[in-house]
Amino acid sequence: MNSNHKKLFQYSALVVAIASASAGASAATLEEVVVTAQKREQGVNDVGITVNAFSGETIREMGVASAEDIAMLTPGLTVNETAATGVPAYTIRGVGFQDYTTSSSSTVGLYFDEVAIPYTVMSRGAIFDVQRVEVLKGPQGDLYGRNTTAGQINFVSNKPTEEFSAGVSTTIANFGVVEAEGHVSGSLSEGVRGRVAFKTTQSSEGWQKSLTRDDELGEKDVTAVRALLDIDLNDAATLSLNVHYVDDQSDNKANTAYDGRDAGLGQFSAPHLPLDQYIIPGGDFFEQTPPFYSTGDNRAADWTNSYTSEETGKTWNLRPRRDNQLFGGSAKLEWDLGDMTLTSLTAYDKFERAEANDWDGGAYNDSSNINTTDLEVFSQEIRLSGGDESFNWIVGAYYSSDEMEEYYHYFMSDSVYANAAAPFGVGLFAPTPIKELDTKYSQETDSQAIFAHTEWQFAENWRLTTGVRWTNEERTWTGCTFVAEDDTLGNFLEAQFPVALSPGDCGTVPDANPEFIGLLLAGFEVDGEMVSPEQVAAYFQPYTDTIDEDNVMWKLGIDHSLSEDVLVYGTYSVGYKSGGFNGANSNTTLQLIPIKEEKLTSLEVGFKATLLEGSMQLNGALFQYDYEDKQEQDRAVALVGNISGLTNVPESEITGAELDMQWSPAEGWMINAGIAWLDTEITDWMAIDGAESSWTPDGSGVVRFDASGLELAQSPEWSYNLLAQYEWSLASGMVMRVAGDYVYQDSTTGGSQPTDATDAYWVANARIGLSSADGNWSALLWARNITDEYYFPAAYTGGNGPYVRSVGMPRTFGVTLNYNF
Template sequence: MRKRSIAAGLLTGVGSFVLATAAQAQASAPDTQSDGGAAANSQSEALTAEAGGDIVVTAQKRAERLQDVPVSITAFTGETLARAQIQSATEIARQAPNFRVSVLGNEDQPKFSIRGVSTSDFNLNTASPTGVFYDEVYVASQALGGSSLFDVERIEVLRGPQGTLFGKNTTGGAVSIITRAPSMAADVGGYLNLQAGNNDYFHADGALDVPLVQDRLGVRVAFTASTSKGWIDNVTGRDLSTISSNALRFSAKYQDDADFTATLRIGRSRSNPTNIGPIVNGFGPGGVSSTGVNPRINPLTGQPLGQRQGAYNVIGEIRAYGDNANLTLTKGLGDLTLTSITSVIKGQFLNTVDVDGTNLDALQINFADHSKEYSQDLRLSSDFSGPFDFTAGLYYFKDIADIDTDYFIAGHSFTLAQSYRQTRTSYAAYADATLEFAEGSTLYGGLRYTSDHGRLKRFEVVPTIALQPTLKYNDAKPSGRIGLRQKFTNDIMAYAQFSRGYRSSGFNGGALNSAADITVARPEFLNSYEAGIKSQLFDRKLTLNLSAFHYDYRDQQFINVVTVTSVGLVNAGRSKIDGLEAEVILRPAAGLSINAGLGLLDARYTQLVLNGVDLSGNRMIEAPKSTVNFGLDYTAPIGNGDIAFHVDGTAIGKVFFSAQNNQDQAGALFDLNARLSYKASAGWSVGLWAKNLTNNSVVTGAVSVDAISQFTTMPFPRRYGLEVGFAF
């Protein structure tokens, strides 16, 4: 209770300061208030503007100034991503408070944690409590949610339950990635960037924008490709954890004078590196694991292995392939806008894992998945001249996953072959509305009702579990929000709200030894109470956003790993999370921008019994007590161009990866990144960049394979390189 009082007191104290300076801010700030009511013609069009510190987002399915939205959001523009060299979804967490990413495979499989809401489930059939959306299309597959970020217009990280407009499986929040659409400008445009770095790293990305009919029809083609040698030194063979990925996107946009717009996107991504090199630890006498040897000793020399060294006999591959197409149609109907988003995604995934982490043929797992996803969102948004506006819609989603996982044990002398088909179907109806009942005072709220159906078919494990009958679940649950927003001036706003998040039931995809382990985890629910202040002060030189929240979390789903062949999907009873967030952007002089973020969490299980042990009071998985981020950008004219310097850093506290709060944990980390570049007015540019300057080696994921063996993954080491680019 004391920590909750401290958080509330901090918010109240800083809020008093913000309100005390309201008169000065209003007198000096430009009048650029957004009425928040204009429905976006297309939620994936160019809506971002940084002039005067404004960023326009579509977190509420309409174009609004970020500072007017009563949601805790960190937004990244395409320019921001380029300055920070953020090229994958796993890197977004560098600059967002209370947001982190863990990885048990490679960057194609990020597991997001927002405000301590996460999942430890590494099975391919699971659904994350953080929803990932590309151009408003939900991506259910964990293997497709970490695709390379290229030609991106902006990214919005929405913290807190987003169950009204984004739907189920957004208990923790949502990551919304918006790619660039054709501009239909008068001239052909584009860019090309090339990078080369240590360890034979090479990266290229670019785009070509071609207007076919000015202001009517245009196309855009964008691509990215990256390669490198392995980042984990294999002392007995080929190095592991290589980089090998490429992606291509074609976009076409049409619009007419009748307020009709159609945007088609067709994409293809291919990631095919070697398998990762896990760092396996033994906790038996002398550091011995269940293989009978110490996996951290070089078998050739008898000397200890380095932090990113191992001896591996499995030289396999990771294969993450995705193909997608989505069509966004919008039609203006006077004060209304009708939007339709249709999508299909197909993917395949393979991950060959050297689980024992030695050059012994003790345990290898091949995870494989073929998936298909279909979705349709149809909504109607208003842009009335009065105090009332709404968004209402119908939603359909279906995904099919065919899972085949093979376990090769004791020199392939014993094999477990697991296979099944999982089908999930969702139907939803939703409505969200705002009502300004007094000058600057707005009541907002929404409700979504979701009907979920799951089927687990043809489940078997040869030779331990015979072919099973179909297992089902049927959920029908509401989610929603209600809140009050108060605008004191054009640049100072406060809000308070209640929201409810919902995550549908899930099947245990890790059953291996007994049909009794093929269980269904109940739905999870999160009740959120949040208050916040968003402000821009001193002629918008200072942006200060604060939020405090309390979560009542029930039936959190997570994996209970007893051994590698005994894995259960369970519900956690109850948990509570209290937290505070602060984000600051300071622009003290022309060309200089300083930002910082702070996230504080007290996240604990209040009711949890696991394997007969009462774990109530333990810290929740992947919920660090603190996250701190900072960044600095400085740009100055030199000759016929501009020189730019960027630096950013992240500090994250200790985290646990298991509810037992045992050795499956990651210590506190600090990561630092920098970039120096020169861009000429002629369009060419050159730069130097470096990532993980501190050579942070804190593990990105950990799981106990058995009582004396632990599987962990490592972050990329220090990386640096040269870049050249050209824009036209």
């Protein structure tokens, strides 16, 4: 047993002592949220796992508009960007994958009405008409379809009702935002119930202001609709149909460039234009502060609107924007067979996008990209469940198949790889600058699993939970960075090798091919004869590889009811996440070698106590993770320098604690509070030293250093939130309420990438509302980030050269009117 396990067992004694002291509490008066975390309805305080659950009302009042916003409500959960590619990265308790490529699968499982969303780029649609959201922490592999290590986020929609109901909500806010949401629900005929819900958000006014010109960014144009139909096929069987569509034509957020010395870094990662005019003697603005740097103003940013190629004359629209559509549907059959229930869940989702993003935070063109993505996901789950008060069981099988095609057009004419090379004296690129890249790849994934889960009340007040899941996953990837239409990559490679390449040819150097390396070392001679450029070009082909993995995940849990109001529990579980491929721009094929699966072993103890005669719910948990082969960003040592790579970190450890409370101290009062503490450490990793490494044909130029002792990325030591609300009746019979909430997140180191470090920040929100006594109508005046706090949940190198931050929203305020028919 390692030292962290010993500490955890010592802490567990304290947990039991606290819970035991509370054992005399009476029946709860707080309303308990019902969850389906274990595939059946249970009170959240009766489940022996750590779950943060939020009702639909809480979601609406807190202004949650997307899956990413849930992090503001949940200590221990962070959602950030790792680059400007439109791909959010979810992290729970320090378990996350900081990869920005679309093909990357998340450590956090995302489920919408039980259907897995395997790629986080698909999760940015609107959240509306939600019954509840559940955040499950720790490995949950025995009951959920896709392989993850961190936990799950479940979004559960409101279901069709027997009685007619309808409602509409309208919001008017600053920055010209107008939002409308509504639903209609009820019986369509005997045994048939339906529900249609919609949401649209529109804004013609941007919230970001350009630092160098009269321009704004941040317009919104999102429309989403969902139709649900429940059909009673007979007395024992119900078919539930779900069809949904999201269309997003909004602006994307731009980055803000800053002087890296403000964060203990160099001024920039690599030089770029027009920085030469500010740092090279003789420049027009030598020793002046560049106007595209900004800190302290969360509206300030800059971006590139267009680029015209000097080689082709073609003009590209690079203004950050989305043209994204998600369409899908599912069919769930529940059939009561007497002693057991058969459930079948079939789902299909199709996601398409043509999206532009600006990495570099400036009107210059160091790094911009246009992503064109096509994704199709199919899944089928069949399960049998049954049981009684003492024993419940679930067995099932799961299959999923998804196909992805990604076209990633990258622009970098002002970077050190292109026009900045000459003024800054970078001889490798000055004669043959690389201005555009075409990265294209496809990925096919098939996953199948069988699983079993049991809950056994083996003695009075004692319950044993077991779970096991076998999974096979096969993932095939084919891709390359191709010579773009401007042929600048082809010209560069022809200057380095005796090769003939044209636009559309693969331009990734085949250094994983021993034959090519042999030719390179031999000076491209065979028997004293030079190899022809056409023969060398034959080695420049898309890289293809397949991962085929089998794994068994399992869980063992035990919980004990000290009284009707106090539950203590312990869980030991093992989860894994399958390996994957690097979808970034590639210069060499060694950069594309797949990373292998990661494994997480979790030990957790906790308690759930109803105190103070039912007016307080206090839940706590202590956990320790052994993290094996964590998937992580690293440098890839390539011909052009050190660029984006992925690797496995052999060993890491995570220890943490969480506490959350709901308390009604007096009539009309409600106080919610949550706090999370994390201690993360890499214990074994020889990482690449980017400053000392260089590309060589035999790999001898790669230099490594001992990275043990580093923290993991997106792992704030402390995070907490606090909400206070007071509600009272007026003489007229109406109800008034005021509420305020406060969210804090500690600083992060960025883990292996110090450029990804973030400062500590806090955000405060406030609301005042008036409603009818019967709840048929309400008016809510609200303000978010009321102090206009400057904060940045994400930071990173902005593509090639500048350091950038992705800032949070400034102060927003508005009014929301609700009416229920």
